Amino acid sequence: MIRGERVEARLKVLGKTHAWLAERTGMSRQAIGRIINGGTTDSPHIFQIARALETSPEYLSGEIDDDALPPPSGLSEDEWRWLEKLRRLSPEDRNALLRITKRLSSEDT
Known part of the structure; x- marks a missing residue:
């Protein structure tokens, strides 16, 4: 239903x-x-x-009243909220954020 x-x-x-x-x-x-x-x-x-x-x-x-998805096992609440926000970004913004993240983590890829 x-x-x-x-x-x-x-x-x-x-x-x-x-x-x-x-x-x-x-x-x-x-x-x-x-x-x-x-x-x-x-x-x-x-x-x-x-x-x-x-x-x-x-x-x-209608079985539950919380519309949020539960975080997958292994992720903290903060990590899950971060992923939810990331999913709402445009592909261009996601790519820009990925480049920034790679620079901040000193990743060469």
């Missing part, structure tokens, strides 16, 4: 559109609209939708 209001909320947080989500998940815009408007609460695409919206299937289904 997918709660449409949670899909809509995550789209707002990310500044994305229904069309963007449809493209990212391989679904039609109409299917996304039905989910968001409560016309359907069942979708085999819940994992793709959650991945695109940077959240968990458990959040989208």
Whole structure:
């Protein structure tokens, strides 16, 4: 079961559109609209939708109320927050940050 209001909320947080989500998940815009408007609460695409919206299937289904993804094992909370911010950068900004990081760490590559 997918709660449409949670899909809509995550789209707002990310500044994305229904069309963007449809493209990212391989679904039609109409299917996304039905989910968001409560016309359907069942979708085999819940994992793709959650991945695109940077959240968990458990959040989208209403099982949990925290929309943040848990950090993967081995990463601290700070490292995880850093990665979340990094993912939101444009490819150009990511490359610039990588060059700066390499210089700061004295890496020759």
